[in-house]
Every structure is written in structure tokens, then in C-alpha cells.
Amino acid sequence: xxxxxxxxxxxxxxxxxxxxxxxxxxxxxxxxxxxxxxxxxxxxxxxxxxxxxxxxxxxxxxxxxxxxxxxxxxxxxxxxxxxxxxxxxxxxxxxxxxxxxxxxxxxxxxxxxxxxxxxxxxxxxxxxxxxxxxxxxxxxxxxxxxxxxxxxxxxxxxxxxxxxxxxxxxxxxxxxxxxxxxxxxxxxxxxxxxxxxxxxxxxxxxxxxxxxxxxxxxxxxxxxxxxxxxxxxxxxxxxxxxxxxxxxxxxxxxxxxxxxxxxxxxxxxxxxxxxxxxxxxxxxxxxxxxxxxxxxxxxxxxxxxxxxxxxxxxxxxxxxxxxxxxxxxxxxxxxxxxxxxxxxxxxxxxxxxxxxxxxxxxxxxxxxxxxxxxxxxxxxxxxxxxxxxxxxxxxxxxxxxxxxxxxxxxxxxxxxxxxxxxxxxxxxxxxxxxxxxxxxxxxxxxxxxxxxxxxxxxxxxxxxxxxxxxxxxxxxxxxxxxxxxxxxxxxxxxxxxx
Amino acid sequence: xxxxxxxxxxxxxxxxxxxxxxxxxxxxxxxxxxxxxxxxxxxxxxxxxxxxxxxxxxxxxxxxxxxxxxxxxxxxxxxxxxxxxxxxxxxxxxxxxxxxxxxxxxxxxxxxxxxxxxxxxxxxxxxxxxxxxxxxxxxxxxxxxxxxxxxxxxxxxxxxxxxxxxxxxxxxxxxxxxxxxxxxxxxxxxxxxxxxxxxxxxxxxxxxxxxxxxxxxxxxxxxxxxxxxxxxxxxxxxxxxxxxxxxxxxxxxxxxxxxxxxxxxxxxxx
Numbered sequence: 001x002x003x004x005x006x007x008x009x010x011x012x013x014x015x016x017x018x019x020x021x022x023x024x025x026x027x028x029x030x031x032x033x034x035x036x037x038x039x040x041x042x043x044x045x046x047x048x049x050x051x052x053x054x055x056x057x058x059x060x061x062x063x064x065x066x067x068x069x070x071x072x073x074x075x076x077x078x079x080x081x082x083x084x085x086x087x088x089x090x091x092x093x094x095x096x097x098x099x100x101x102x103x104x105x106x107x108x109x110x111x112x113x114x115x116x117x118x119x120x121x122x123x124x125x126x127x128x129x130x131x132x133x134x135x136x137x138x139x140x141x142x143x144x145x146x147x148x149x150x151x152x153x154x155x156x157x158x159x160x161x162x163x164x165x166x167x168x169x170x171x172x173x174x175x176x177x178x179x180x181x182x183x184x185x186x187x188x189x190x191x192x193x194x195x196x197x198x199x200x201x202x203x204x205x206x207x208x209x210x211x212x213x214x215x216x217x218x219x220x221x222x223x224x225x226x227x228x229x230x231x232x233x234x235x236x237x238x239x240x241x242x243x244x245x246x247x248x249x250x251x252x253x254x255x256x257x258x259x260x261x262x263x264x265x266x267x268x269x270x271x272x273x274x275x276x277x278x279x280x281x282x283x284x285x286x287x288x289x290x291x292x293x294x295x296x297x298x299x300x301x302x303x304x305x306x307x308x309x310x311x312x313x314x315x316x317x318x319x320x321x322x323x324x325x326x327x328x329x330x331x332x333x334x335x336x337x338x339x340x341x342x343x344x345x346x347x348x349x350x351x352x353x354x355x356x357x358x359x360x361x362x363x364x365x366x367x368x369x370x371x372x373x374x375x376x377x378x379x380x381x382x383x384x385x386x387x388x389x390x391x392x393x394x395x396x397x398x399x400x401x402x403x404x405x406x407x408x409x410x411x412x413x414x415x416x417x418x419x420x421x422x423x424x425x426x427x428x429x430x431x432x433x434x435x436x437x438x439x440x441x442x443x444x445x446x447x448x449x450x451x452x453x454x455x456x457x458x459x460x461x462x463x464x465x466x467x468x469x470x471x472x473x474x475x476x477x478x479x480x481x482x483x484x485x486x487x488x489x490x491x492x493x494x495x496x497x498x
Numbered sequence: 499x500x501x502x503x504x505x506x507x508x509x510x511x512x513x514x515x516x517x518x519x520x521x522x523x524x525x526x527x528x529x530x531x532x533x534x535x536x537x538x539x540x541x542x543x544x545x546x547x548x549x550x551x552x553x554x555x556x557x558x559x560x561x562x563x564x565x566x567x568x569x570x571x572x573x574x575x576x577x578x579x580x581x582x583x584x585x586x587x588x589x590x591x592x593x594x595x596x597x598x599x600x601x602x603x604x605x606x607x608x609x610x611x612x613x614x615x616x617x618x619x620x621x622x623x624x625x626x627x628x629x630x631x632x633x634x635x636x637x638x639x640x641x642x643x644x645x646x647x648x649x650x651x652x653x654x655x656x657x658x659x660x661x662x663x664x665x666x667x668x669x670x671x672x673x674x675x676x677x678x679x680x681x682x683x684x685x686x687x688x689x690x691x692x693x694x695x696x697x698x699x700x701x702x703x704x705x706x707x708x709x710x711x712x713x714x715x716x717x718x719x720x721x722x723x724x725x726x727x728x729x730x731x732x733x734x735x736x737x738x739x740x741x742x743x744x745x746x747x748x749x750x751x752x753x754x755x756x757x758x759x760x761x762x763x764x765x766x767x768x
Contacts, residue, residue, distance in 0.1 A: 022689050024689050046605055093710055225614065225623070257709070262717050270503070293651050333674055333675040333693050334689055337693060338689060344526060370685050370686065371686060373678065373682045373690070373693070374642070374645070374679055374680070375674075375675035375679065376642050376643075376646035376647060377675065379646070380646055390583075393546055393548070393550075397549075398548075400547070406534070414547075415642075415713075416551075418543075418544060418549045419548060421544070422544055422549065422555065422556075425507065425559075426538075426559070428536045429522035440678060449725070450728075455725060462684055463684055464684075465683070465685070466642055466687065468688075468691060469686055470694070470719065470722025470726055471693075471726045472726075473512070473718070473722075474513070475512060476513075480505050480513075480517035481535065483511055483518060484533045
């Protein structure tokens with residue numbers, strides 16, 4: 001089993017280390033099979049539609065430059081957005097952290113609901129997952145209904161999202177059918193995709209027509225117009241944006257773009273990277289309120305929740321360029337093995353490994369920057385060219401700084417080993433001595449195999465992880481430099497004798 | 499050409515046969531090979547694990563050892579990636595400390611002559627056929643740092659295709675990481691092993707006798723599983739395949755290290 005997170009929120013402050021969480025996920029063959037299958041399908045779709053564009057690399061460049069520029073003048077663009085959104089009839093709220101954001105959204109929802117039944121409909125939003133909004137709404141007596149098909153699966157299955165675009169990626173169709181049968185009370189539900197979609201549609205349609213308050217996230221906030229943009233595949237988001245009386249949008253301050261025309265670049269790279277589509281089936285952009293058309297009240301909550309701290313780190317700030325396409329998750333060979341839950345955060349995979357610890361001011365999630373082989377596949381697919389491996393390595397140095405501060409280095413086995421190795425490499429003499437010692441020291445560990453070669457199949461301590469599934473060729477009798485020196489001597493000798 | 503070898507710390511200690519093969523190929527092509535004796539490590543392990551201040555201290559030694567080199571050739575894609583990606587900013591930090599005046603200029607002058615071994619052959623010398631003979635089925639593991647870090651593209655495989663007698667089979671999912679990742683292999687041993695299992699499946703599916711690469715660190719990891727499972731499939735650095743010749747069979751001797759000096763100044767492989 002172990003297929004659901006038992007409703008436990010993904011909280012980086014309390015999550016186990018990645019290594020520990022990964023160990024238990026790796027035992028879940030069904031989950032791994034689902035993740036392998038889904039990421040492979042999306043990757044192939046992405047490769048096909050990206051391959052169609054002769055100017056893909058230029059688009060990535062433009063996307064990266066656009067995001068970099070925006071972050072440089074983020075304060076100005078946010079104020080511009082606030083002014084234009086307000087002018088169009090929206091109400092802008094500012095939230096310093098998750099608690100403030102939850103408090104604002106709950107208050108606005110309560111005001112909107114009034115005496116009506118206490119419920120809201122929701123568009124898929126990772127930002128609301130980041131702040132645990134559903135739990136806060138429930139605590140306040142408000143029932144949130146997720147309307148994105150994948151989020152609905154997660155909610156009904158008392159699970160947690162494992163991917164930023166495809167939150168139920170770790171579930172297969174049979175598992176989804178079981179959840180629907182159980183939670184929607186449909187014992188005779190069929191098993192085709194059509195059957196499942198029909199069940200979700202009937203379940204949701206009734207809520208769209210009944211519930212007058214909606215909560216959404218945002219893909220982009222346009223400073224120039226005060227408009228908000230959401231792209232999606234199902235049209236359920238469009239229902240939430242148009243039918244309710246009140247719409248409450250919550251967005252990280254990183255979601256702003258300067259001009260309407262900037263969407264030209266972002267709406268090309270986002271769908272191709274995210275779902276392997278040339279264009280999203282539903283692209284909604286709305287600006288303020290319009291009498292007789294759509295919600296009568298529109299609120300935007302602009303949330304910091306650690307983003308300003310990310311911006312302050314010169315080497316880490318490009319993390320905020322992310323447009324949440326999830327391409328890095330699909331491309332990552334580590335995510336491919338573990339899926340998203342092992343990262344202990346709603347932001348999983350390579351982007352999560354750099355975003356989560358920074359949002360936590362490096363006080364939590366310290367194992368995440370190490371949850372990568374630095375293979376670079378994430379950087380290669382990133383539509384805004386975030387150099388994720390570079391940021392990972394930078395964050396590793398921040399982790400090391402914390403754990404080796406003062407005398408702490410003396411109680412840390414890894415730090416001690418690295419300091420020792422550093423001192424060996426600073427001196428050729430010490431390095432040679434270490435090579436000699438290692439050769440002598442391996443004596444008890446090296447054993448001859450069937451062909452007479454010496455191999456090591458057990459190593460102690462930190463290196464034990466290596467020999468769990470791998471052997472190690474015993475150190476050869478002679479290093480390269482010894483061979484070279486002997487050869488030079490012989491050459492000299494031969495030359496002298498001639 | 500005067501070619502200086504940067505053997506790298508792990509190849510020096512664990513894979514001397516790769517260095518010997520590289521010397522053999524370079525000399526066979528008529529180059530003069532040098533080995534600056536004071537060299538140790540590029541600093542990659544420290545840098546990538548987060549010990550960047552320790553990595554910094556290794557850069558001045560590298561500069562001092564290879565100052566004035568005509569070409570520096572390195573049998574490791576990841577070490578060369580480390581140098582290209584990080585040495586410029588490391589040099590700036592060192593220069594800013596005031597203790598190493600001029601190191602930025604020195605690094606900038608040195609980096610353009612640093613080549614990964616296959617890259618030196620294909621891009622600097624413009625060669626594909628280096629006169630090798632290797633009558634075996636081989637599959638090539640591209641290594642993330644070779645593929646994405648250095649952008650080697652088809653270079654290494656073009657060298658292998660030109661080897662006489664070789665049966666080169668493409669490795670499935672050639673762009674996917676094998677799971678080594680330096681200290682990742684021990685810090686996240688289980689995930690690394692899961693990634694390795696897929697790579698080994700790919701290698702076995704080709705029916706190859708040998709899995710080759712331009713990086714012995716990936717190969718040490720892949721070889722570790724191939725040996726643990728007693729598959730009988732071996733790993734070889736590209737240089738070792740390129741060093742192989744029809745008569746006598748060099749490959750076997752390169753691996754066993756039985757090299758003696760003959761009575762002329764040329765080294766004879768017996």
C-alpha cells in the first residue's frame with residue numbers, strides 16, 4: 001500500500017530527510033511504475049512539440065531575460081499591478097507569510113459566503129497547497145471543493161499532490177476508479193477514461209452551479225493591465241472564474257509580468273513545457289470586474305512567504321524565474337525513481353529541491369539540494385533557463401556553511417572527511433602518501449573473484465552505501481604517476497645507454 | 499604538439515590504465531606528452547558537495563602546474579565541466595582575496611587549452627580515425643557532463659565508429675543519468691542504485707561485451723553493478739579502446755598493466 005499520504009500535509013518543516021523518505025517510496029513498485037510511465041509520456045509529448053519550433057532556444061532566452069528583468073524591478077511591477085487591478089475594480093491584499101494569506105482568504109470567503117452554506121470551489125493552485133489553505137478553510141468551517149480533475153482525485157483520496165502540473169501523476173487509472181467508486185458512491189463505475197471523466201463531471205457540475213465563491217491561483221499577473229491569467233486543460237477553471245459571485249485569487253509575488261505582450265513568449269513556452277501542448281485548451285485572462293459578466297467581487301492576495309528572502313540571494317534568486325511548468329520534474333532521473341512525495345513539499349523535483357529550502361530560509365529541507373545527481377537534464381528543459389544544477393550547488397554550500405560553523409565541523413563525519421581530503425589535495429606529498437595508505441588499507445577488504453581479479457564488496461561507514469548494490473575494483477598496484485615516473489626513468493636510462 | 503596530461507585524482511589512483519592508454523594514443527599520433535608531477539585534484543568533489551572554500555584552495559596549484567601548457571588533456575568529462583563552469587568565478591574570488599594577484603587572467607588564458615580527451619581528438623585535432631582496432635561489441639554511455647556539460651555530441655561515438663572491427667550498439671536512453679553523481683552515490687545510495695538498475699538493464703539489452711565512456715566515475719558505478727551481478731560485461735574508458743591495436747592485442751595489456759621499456763626510446767607494449 002503506502003500509496004497515499006494519509007492526508008498528512010507535505011510540510012518541509014516536519015518532513016523526514018529526502019534519503020529517508022525516498023527509501024520507503026522506492027519500495028512502492030506500483031507508484032514507481034506509475035511515475036515512470038507518466039513522466040515518460042509527458043516528456044515525449046514535450047519533445048515533439050518543442051522540436052517543432054525552430055526558435056525554441058531563442059524563446060527560452062527571451063523567457064529567461066523577461067523573468068530576470070521582472071525580478072530586478074519586482075517592487076515597481078507589483079505596485080503597477082496593484083494600481084491597475086484596483087482601477088479595474090479588483091481589491092488587492094498583501095500577505096507577508098502563509099498565516100497572513102490564510103487569514104485573509106478565510107476572512108474574504110466568510111464575507112462572501114454570508115449566510116449561505118459554508119463552501120467554496122477551487123481551481124488547482126500550488127500556492128494554496130503551499131500555505132495549506134484547505135485545512136485552514138476546513139478549520140473555519142468552510143468546505144473547499146477541488147475542481148481540477150487531478151486535485152479532485154487527490155482530495156477524495158486524502159492524498160497530497162506529487163507534481164506541480166499533474167498532481168495525481170503517481171496514481172493510475174485503476175486506483176482513480178477505486179477512489180471515485182468509494183468516495184462518489186458509484187459501485188458500478190466503469191473503467192474507461194470516459195467513464196471516469198463523466199463521473200467527475202457530474203460530481204463537479206452540480207458544485208459549479210451551486211457554490212457562489214471561488215478560490216484560484218494564478219499563472220501570471222500582468223502589471224500593465226492589472227489582468228490575471230490562468231491556463232488549464234479541462235475548462236473547470238473557466239467555470240470557477242465565470243460562474244461564482246466572488247472570486248478570490250491568491251498568487252506569489254513572483255507571478256507578475258510587466259506587459260501584456262510578454263505573454264506572447266510565456267504562453268508559448270509554458271504549455272509546450274508543461275503538458276506537451278502547443279497551446280492550452282483554456283486560456284483565461286480577466287481584468288477586474290465587469291457588471292453583468294462574471295464575478296461581482298474580485299480579490300487578489302499577493303503573497304511573499306519567503307520569496308523576498310530568495311530574491312536577496314544573488315546566486316539563488318533565479319529560482320523565482322520559475323513559471324511552474326514541471327518540465328524539470330518530468331526530466332529528472334531522481335524524480336523518475338521517487339515521485340514527488342519524497343521531497344516533503346508541494347514543490348517536488350529539481351525546482352522543489354531549490355525552491356523549498358530557500359522558502360524555508362535554509363532552516364528546513366536541507367537534504368533537498370543533495371537530492372540530485374547534478375545531471376543537468378532539468379536545466380536543459382527549463383523554458384526560462386534556470387540553471388538548477390548551479391543553484392543546487394550554491395545551496396549545498398549554504399548547507400555546509402551552517403553545519404560546519406565553528407567547532408561543529410568536528411562532530412560531523414562528512415565534514416571531517418572532506419576537510420581531510422582537501423588537505424591531501426593541497427600537497428602532492430600528502431596525496432601520494434594517502435594513495436599508498438589506501439592501497440595498504442584495502443588488504444582486508446579486497447577479495448579475488450572467479451577470474452582472479454581483486455574486488456571489494458563491503459565498505460564501512462559513509463561508503464557503505466556504495467557496496468549495497470555495487471562492487472568496487474580493488475586499487476591497482478601502481479598509480480598512474482608511479483608508472484609515469486618509472487617510464488621516464490627507463491627512458492632516461494635507455495637514452496643514456498644508447 | 500606538446501600535450502600536458504591532467505590525469506585527475508581518481509584516475510591516477512583507481513584507473514591508471516586509462517592514463518597509460520591516453521599516453522599511448524597521443525604518442526602514436528606523434529605528440530609529445532608531459533605529466534606535471536605536482537598535480538592533484540580539480541576540486542570537483544569539494545565544490546559539488548558544498549565545500550567550495552576547500553575547492554578554492556586547489557585552483558592555484560592547477561594554474562601553477564599547467565602554466566604555459568600548449569594543450570591540457572583530461573580523461574574526465576566531469577572534471578573538465580567543473581573547470582569550465584566554475585574556475586572563472588573561483589578565480590575571481592581568489593583574486594578578490596588579494597592573495598592571488600593575476601589569477602583571473604591566468605585562468606582565462608589556460609581554460610581555452612584545456613580539453614577532455616575525446617574532445618581534444620575530435621575538436622582540437624579534427625580526427626575520428628586514430629588507428630585503433632577492437633573487434634568487440636561495444637555500447638557507449640554518454641555521461642551527463644559529456645553530453646550536457648561539454649556538449650560533446652556525436653564526438654566520442656564518431657571516434658568509436660572509426661575503430662576497425664568494432665560493433666557499436668547505441669545505448670537505449672543514452673541521455674539519461676546513470677545515477678553516479680559523485681557523493682550523491684553514497685548520500686542517496688538507494689536512489690542512485692535505482693537509477694543504476696535502469697542503466698544496467700539498458701547496457702545488458704544491447705548485448706555489448708563492453709560499456710565504454712569518457713568518464714571513469716560513471717563507469718566505476720556501472721561496472722560495480724555489472725560485476726556484482728556477475729554479468730560478464732566489462733567497462734572501458736574510451737581511451738583504452740582507442741589504444742587497442744591489431745597486433746599485439748593492446749587492450750588486454752593496457753588493463754593488466756604489463757608494460758616494459760624496450761631498448762629504444764619508444765615504449766613497447768607486450
